[in-house]
């Protein structure tokens with residue numbers, strides 16, 4: 001342990017022991033897993049927390065990203081989230097968006113006099129490759145699609161055109177989730193995963209792939225492996241390893257229930273989309289070879305291009321933070337202080353603005369699962385606790401914050417409102433004998449909570 005780290009660990013332990021009840025007041029922006037577990041860590045240490053959330057409901061991508069059929073997992077997480085929200089020293093302000101173009105700017109929040117701000121707003125920016133044809137109908141970004149099928153307004157209300165032949169750019173779990181959704185819920189007959197590198201470097205897990213693998217067209221798969229074999233051989237990558245890695249999921253495969261097929265296009269990068277009458281009809285890809293340097297392979301375009309006939313193209317290539325949030329960004333992420341004064345586990349949770357910390361996907365965009373976000377949000381809170389210990393409490397209180405929220409010309413949702421919403425949704429689920437029910441618009445949610453008259 002370095003000197004600084006050791007010192008910080010001691011300070012943190014002291015802080016936990018002293019538990020200075022409600023002297024410090026911290027704003028946490030974003031109530032996804034990182035923000036909720038961060039808020040819980042702060043509140044457990046006697047800090048008062050104002051938790052601002054863009055969405056009415058808490059949970060972030062755990063509520064609106066995780067695959068729609070994972071009811072048990074989602075309910076388990078909701079239980080933990082409720083515990084954080086129920087803490088007496090956590091105030092929840094839902095339906096409140098922070099940042100340029102939001103309900104309050106980051107500066108307005110800071111001006112309320114918080115002792116520190118923890119930004120855990122996820123990665124809400126879209127990574128765009130800037131390719132021709134990106135605005136054609138039928139070309140989408142993964143986050144919008146998963147928000148849509150998980151019923152997050154306004155994406156839940158947006159029309160998406162899913163045809164019969166889809167290409168998904170990417171080779172991770174999000175690609176698998178979307179392929180599964182297109183086949184099972186949208187009647188898509190052919191899904192091609194367009195993968196920049198080879199089969200050995202796919203990023204999905206067998207636990208996710210088992211839901212899709214029975215749709216893999218084995219004849220096409222073998223043909224594709226044979227096609228890319230010379231490029232893999234050139235960098236010593238075994239096609240057999242790739243085959244094994246992908247087919248591992250067959251051991252526990254879900255049965256095939258739809259007349260559809262799934263296939264891979266390896267060593268291919270998208271270069272543009274072409275369309276007719278504003279609708280995408282073709283995806284152009286460039287073939288890649290692999291190069292190796294210091295044990296790391298990278299894909300390099302060969303200049304050879306081909307087209308795939310498709311009517312849907314979805315980019316599942318990860319996200320970046322919202323560049324208009326109000327914090328400096330660097331490589332699609334909020335810039336971090338490279339010489340942090342309060343590191344935790346050798347990691348900087350400090351933004352380049354003093355007193356503002358970042359955690360979860362706001363610190364590292366599109367990184368890891370809920371468990372990762374939980375740990376990262378908690379660690380970010382630990383960094384905040386060290387910072388508070390080094391500074392006297394400022395002078396704000398819950399009433400000042402609540403009064404500021406009342407200036408908004410729209411309903412601000414509190415934790416008791418959420419309880420009413422959850423009860424109303426549970427009632428609907430019971431009525432329709434389904435496992436989970438969600439209102440798909442803010443209006444319906446606000447009505448269920450009693451903010452708006454029922455039509």
Ligand SMILES: Cc1cc2nc3c(=O)[nH]c(=O)nc-3n(C[C@H](O)[C@H](O)[C@H](O)COP(=O)(O)OP(=O)(O)OC[C@H]3O[C@@H](n4cnc5c(N)ncnc54)[C@H](O)[C@@H]3O)c2cc1C
Pocket residue numbers: 029030031032033034035052053054055057058059060061062065066067070096097098099102120121122123124146174177359360361362367368369370371372373
């Ligand atoms: C498609 C998909 C499927 C996934 N499936 C799984 C899975 O099966 N299992 C698993 O463990 N993990 C899964 N994950 C990963 C998991 O969802 C993330 O690791 C985790 O949700 C990240 O947490 P976070 O709190 O950092 O960000 P998020 O979950 O994105 O939460 C961000 C929160 O900030 C709020 N917010 C955003 N902008 C603002 C703003 N300007 N002002 C105020 N509030 C704001 C949002 O409303 C949201 O509540 C999946 C992710 C995706 C994308």
